[in-house]
Amino acid sequence: MIKFRNEWKYLVSNWEAELLKRRLSPFLEIDPHAVGGSYSIRSLYFDDYWDSAYQEKMMGVYERQKWRIRVYNCSDAVIHLERKLKKGNYIHKDSAALTREECDRILAGDYAFLLHHSAPLCREFYYEVMVQLLRPKVIVDYEREPYISEEGTVRITFDHDVRAGIGGLELFDPGLPTLNTLEDGYLVLEVKFTEFLPQLIREILPLEGQEFAAVSKYTLCYERAHHMTDALAGISKTNRERRI
Numbered sequence: 001m002i003k004f005r006n007e008w009k010y011l012v013s014n015w016e017a018e019l020l021k022r023r024l025s026p027f028l029e030i031d032p033h034a035v036g037g038s039y040s041i042r043s044l045y046f047d048d049y050w051d052s053a054y055q056e057k058m059m060g061v062y063e064r065q066k067w068r069i070r071v072y073n074c075s076d077a078v079i080h081l082e083r084k085l086k087k088g089n090y091i092h093k094d095s096a097a098l099t100r101e102e103c104d105r106i107l108a109g110d111y112a113f114l115l116h117h118s119a120p121l122c123r124e125f126y127y128e129v130m131v132q133l134l135r136p137k138v139i140v141d142y143e144r145e146p147y148i149s150e151e152g153t154v155r156i157t158f159d160h161d162v163r164a165g166i167g168g169l170e171l172f173d174p175g176l177p178t179l180n181t182l183e184d185g186y187l188v189l190e191v192k193f194t195e196f197l198p199q200l201i202r203e204i205l206p207l208e209g210q211e212f213a214a215v216s217k218y219t220l221c222y223e224r225a226h227h228m229t230d231a232l233a234g235i236s237k238t239n240r241e242r243r244i
Helices: 014-024 052-059 100-107 112-116 120-131 199-204 217-243
Strands: 005-013 039-047 063-072 075-087 090-097 135-149 154-165 178-180 186-193
Touching: 005 014, 014 135, 014 154, 014 186, 014 199, 039 052, 039 217, 052 063, 052 217, 075 100, 075 120, 090 120, 100 112, 112 120, 135 217, 154 217
Parallel strands: none
Antiparallel strands: 005 090, 005 186, 039 063, 039 135, 063 075, 075 090, 135 154, 154 178, 154 186
16 A cells, blocks of 8 residues: 655745754754755656646646656765655655666666566556656756654755756766756755654744745756757757858
C-alpha cells in the first residue's frame, strides 16, 4: 500500500524565513546530511511528448506524477531516479539508486538496459520512456536548508536560489549556466510530515497572512528555460534574416 505524506508549500520572504528559523530552532534540528547547514540539489526533470507533467500542474489536476534524476552538490556519489506522486497536498516518492554509468546511458538516450534492471522503479521508467515518450526537459538547481523532527517525521526545508539550467542538461557540470526563477528576496518553504504535525510547530506555521502557494520548481524552471530558448531562437532567426 502506497503511503502518502502531507506537503505544504509557501512562498516567503527572506526575513520571514529567518524569523521562522528562529522560532522553530528549539523544536527542530538540522538534517545531518546538510554539511554546514545546507546542500545543493540538482534535478533533471523528464516529461512526455505532450509536456503532460507541466500541463497538468498548470491546470491543477488533482492526481499527477513527475519523474526526475537527482544529485547533490553536482557529485555522482549519490544518484537517484525518483518518481513523485501527488494527490492535492499529499505526496509519495519512490526512489532507485543509479550508478554514474547508468545515468550517463539514460542521458545518452540508451534505455534498453532499464528493462532488465533489478529495481522495479527503473523498469517502470523504461515503460514511460518507451510508451509515453518521456524525455529530459530541464535542469532545476537550488540550495536547501533542511530541518527535521523525529516526532511526526516532520521535515521543513527552506529552498532558495531556485535556478533553471540554460543551454544544456549536464547533471554533473557545476559551471552549467543558470537563470534565477524567483523574485529577489523570496524562497520556497516546504513542510512535510506523515503522521501528524506537532501542535507547537503547527502554531508557528504559517506566518500571519500566509497561505499555501502552488509553487512548483519544475514549472518555474520549465517556463524560464523555454522562454530563454524561444528568445534565443528569435534572435538567431533575426540575425539570419539580416544576413540575407
